[in-house]
Amino acid sequence: MKAAVLVFPGSNCDRDLAVALRAAGASVSMVWHKETALPEGTDLVAVPGGFSFGDYLRCGAIAANSPVCAALKTHAERGGFVLGVCNGFQVLTETGLLPGALIRNSGLRYICRTVPLQVETAASAFTSGYDAGVRIDVPIAHHDGNYVLDADGVARLRDADRVAFTYVDNPNGSVADIAGVLSGNRRVLGMMPHPERAADPALGGMDGAPLFTGLIDALADA
Amino acid sequence: MKARVHVMLKDGVLDPQGEAVRHALGALGFSGVEGVRQGKVIELDLADGTSEAEIGEMCEKLLANTVIESYRIELL
Numbered sequence: 001m002k003a004a005v006l007v008f009p010g011s012n013c014d015r016d017l018a019v020a021l022r023a024a025g026a027s028v029s030m031v032w033h034k035e036t037a038l039p040e041g042t043d044l045v046a047v048p049g050g051f052s053f054g055d056y057l058r059c060g061a062i063a064a065n066s067p068v069c070a071a072l073k074t075h076a077e078r079g080g081f082v083l084g085v086c087n088g089f090q091v092l093t094e095t096g097l098l099p100g101a102l103i104r105n106s107g108l109r110y111i112c113r114t115v116p117l118q119v120e121t122a123a124s125a126f127t128s129g130y131d132a133g134v135r136i137d138v139p140i141a142h143h144d145g146n147y148v149l150d151a152d153g154v155a156r157l158r159d160a161d162r163v164a165f166t167y168v169d170n171p172n173g174s175v176a177d178i179a180g181v182l183s184g185n186r187r188v189l190g191m192m193p194h195p196e197r198a199a200d201p202a203l204g205g206m207d208g209a210p211l212f213t214g215l216i217d218a219l220a221d222a
Numbered sequence: 223m224k225a226r227v228h229v230m231l232k233d234g235v236l237d238p239q240g241e242a243v244r245h246a247l248g249a250l251g252f253s254g255v256e257g258v259r260q261g262k263v264i265e266l267d268l269a270d271g272t273s274e275a276e277i278g279e280m281c282e283k284l285l286a287n288t289v290i291e292s293y294r295i296e297l298l
Contacts, residue, residue, distance in 0.1 A: 058287055065284055094287065101290040103231075104238045148235055148290055173238070 001026045001219045003044040006072070006088075008033045008063045013049035013085065013196060020196035021046065024212035033066040043219055044081040045072050047088030049141070049194060059102060059144045060090030069095055081125060081219065082188040086142055089180070089190035098181055098190045099157070100149035106173025110143040114205065116168040117179055117193060121161050124182050126189040129214020135168060136207035138193040145192040147174035147181075157181060164189055223268050224298040225277050229286045230261035 003026040007014045018028045021044075029039050033052075038045065053062035063069065069091070076082050076097050084092040092098045105111060114137050119130040130136070149157070154176050157163050165180035172192075180191030195208030231237045237259050244258040264285055266277065277295050286293040 057284070061284065061287065093289070099289075101287055103235070103290060106236070106238050108238055108242055146238070150234070173236075 001043050001216050002039065002041050003028045003046055004031045004038050004042045005029070005046045005048060006031050006033065006068055007048070008050070008052035008066065010052045010054055011048050011050035011087070013087075013194065016194075016196045017046050017048045017085065020199040020208070020212050021216075023199060024209070024216045026212075026216055031068055033063065033068045036067045036071060038068075038071050038075055042075065042080070044083060044215070045075055047072070047082070047084040047091050049086030049088060052087055052091065055087075055144075058090075058094070060087060060092075060094040063087075063091045064094035073097065076183070076188055079185060079187060081215070082183075083126065083215075084188075084190040085194055085196065086140075086145075086192055089192055090144065092188065092190040097188050098183060099153050100147055100175075100181070102144050102192070103146045103148050104144050105142070105146050105171070107171075110141075111145070111171050112139070112141040113171075114139045114198075115171055115193065117165045118168055120163045120166055121182075123161060124164065124186040124189065125215050125218035126182070126211055127164055127214065128218045129210030129212075137198065137205055138195055138208050139197045139205075140171060140193045141197075142172070142192055145172045145174065147172075147178045147192070149175055149178075154178075160184065162186070165191055165193065223270050223272060225266045225268060225272075225274075226296040226298060227264040227266065227277070227281055227285055228261060228294045228296065229264065229281075229291050230259060230293075231290055232292050235290050 166177040198205035198208035240258040
């Protein structure tokens with residue numbers, strides 16, 4: 001499985017994401033934001049956490065309009081897989097590949113701690129490594145993780161089983177406790193928690209690892 | 223020519239920063255502040271003849287996220 005990790009000025013989880021993907025068996029290349037094409041044969045584009053372009057204007061807004069994101073959109077529209085973590089989730093909502101938006105945490109504070117999540121669906125390549133309903137502990141680290149979507153939008157996500165993860169104790173005000181959402185074709189996942197920070201025992205947890213191993217197994221079978 | 227773009231969170235979207243400002247005004251003794259909404263003002267220095275439609279496109283594509291924000295264009 002070939003993964004491309006995008007790198008923007010201000011990305012700071014790009015290498016962590018590459019380490020987690022390689023540990024799960026992917027071959028990974030790092031792709032700078034000025035590139036207009038993805039490496040040949042890219043199966044998965046991973047959009048990392050961080051503070052792309054200093055979070056200027058809105059988190060993820062400038063990155064979403066960078067040259068590499070035009071290639072990202074084409075990849076997704078062709079049915080390619082995309083994973084956006086934290087700032088990467090913000091980028092994916094800004095591109096319109098995922099619904100909703102992420103605004104300032106309801107408590108206004110930057111939150112950096114490990115939180116319990118519930119896996120809401122196992123029916124996607126990203127969540128196939130989990131059983132639906134299980135609880136996992138994954139770190140969050142964000143100031144703007146408050147997921148906003150109108151009631152109709154939330155109902156549509158629920159009806160289509162597109163909520164991937166929810167917070168057990170909502171830390172940031174997200175509507176319907178939503179921590180991660182899938183696209184309509186279930187091949188684009190955006191999530192605020194950092195599975196790559198829970199994919200090595202030395203980092204204090206392995207609950208994020210099944211996301212990467214499950215994804216790579218699912219793509220190998222495809 | 224210059225234009226000013228006002229970007230605000232839409233009415234239905236809770237504004238955590240505006241709420242914090244409202245509380246702080248209350249703490250300073252200003253009673254009767256029933257709501258605060260915080261937005262952005264973006265000033266554009268434009269080539270003469272830039273159309274309002276073009277500025278609208280800038281807003282739709284970048285300056286505002288119309289999922290959560292509304293915008294108003296003021297030509298100066």
